[in-house]
Structure formats: C-alpha cells, structure tokens
Amino acid sequence: AQSVTQPDIHITVSEGASLELRCNYSYGATPYLFWYVQSPGRGLQLLLKYFSGDTLVQGIKGFEAEFKRSQSSFNLRKPSVHWSDAAEYFCAVGTLNNDMRFGAGTRLTVKP
Amino acid sequence: GAVVSQHPSRVICKSGTSVKIECRSLDFQATTMFWYRQFPKQSLMLMATSNEGSKATYEQGVEKDKFLINHASLTLSTLTVTSAHPEDSSFYICSARDPGHTNTGELFFGEGSRLTVL
DSSP states (O other): OOEEEOOOSEEEEETTSOEEEOOEEEOSSOOEEEEEEEOTTOOEEEEEEESSSOSEEEOGGGOEEEEEGGGTEEEEEESSOOGGGOEEEEEEEEOSSSOEEEOOOEEEEEEO | OOOEEEEOSEEEEOTTOOEEEEEEESSSOOSEEEEEEEOTTSOEEEEEEEETTSOOEEOTTOOTTTEEEEEEETTEEEEEEOSOOGGGOEEEEEEEOOGGGGGGTOOEEOOOEEEEEO
8 A cells, every 4th residue: 555754744944945845655556646735724735746757747836846766755845935835735645546645744834 | 627625614513413524526527535534733544435326435443333424426425423522523625536637646625624523
C-alpha cells in the first residue's frame, strides 16, 4: 500500500524567503503525487500534481515540485513566500483505481 | 475542473442524535466516492470507500454501524454519524474521481463538513 511521509511538522520562513517542503513516498509502482494546501477550517486546494512526463511540475500560486524517483521524493518549492501562503500543506500519493493517502502535513508560518 | 459539494458545511448536534452529511458530484458521475476524517491539526484519514449501488468498504478501525454510508446514485453519497458523541466531533471531507480525469489519479474534494457534538 502507498504511504507518504512529511518529515517537517512546522516550518517558519520570512516573507520573501524561499521555501522547500519535503515529501517522501512509498509505493511499489509509479506513483501519482499531489500537493494540496488547506487554510484553517477549509477544504483542500490542489497546488500541483505529477503523474507522468517532466519531473519538474509547475503549479498554482508560484509553486513547483520535483519528482525524484531515486530518492522517492516529491518536494514542494517556492522561490519567494508571501504572507498569504501561511497554511497547512499536504503531500498525497494516489493510484488510478484507489483512494489517496496523505502525509501528516506541514504547517507553514510566514514571518513579516 | 470537476466540482464536489458537501452539505452542511457546519453542523452542531446533541450527543446521542444522528447527523447526515451529503456529498454531491455536481458536473460528473462518480461510481466511487471516498470519505475522510480530519481531527484538529492532523492529517486526513480515509474512513471508507463508497461504491454506487453496493456496500461501502470501511478502513480498519472504522465502525460501519456508527458511520453509515449510502451511495444511492451516481452523484450522491451520504455519511450518517449515528448516535453521535463528542469524540465524533471532527472535520469530514468527501472526494470523488471524475471519469474524465482517470489518467491522473486525481480526486476532487468537497469543502468539508465540520461536526461538533455537544
């Protein structure tokens, strides 16, 4: 079965600084990988996804993520963080026919 | 993109009562929907897979008699929390797979329903 690990529970960065959120997955076949963002008390918003092709994927709000099969990773990056990026970020792994499994989440705090 | 809607977004009930949450796919038909539960400051945990026209498949540790799932049509799945207790208070999120997006494995999520049991 697929699983996801997000090693960082909480990250604080200054506004304007770069950001990298880590995600490692475990799955026997080629995974379908996703990053979602969740604001307090709200649903999930898809930032980006990878299912094939170019391993560097671009998402909304200036986010990007790189799939590295050798490291079983799918880290999320943003070159310059905005205060509005403060939220909870979830990495998820899915398959064609089954459900989606989520990491524990990383809470991002942005300092002014 | 595909839209999934949940109702109600917030519900408060007394202990011992039952609460029904609806999940609808608005612009596509979903043979399978998924119900997740999220406790404060925690991740989403899959509760069950809802299959249209058949019984739901529950994850280990989820009480099927407590969390009744009905998927009577291709656009509607319902989750009923029976005899709710304060420990059932949580954020419940449903999702569905759009047949038009099956090549990406993507699920489309509802806005979530926050249940508070007094």
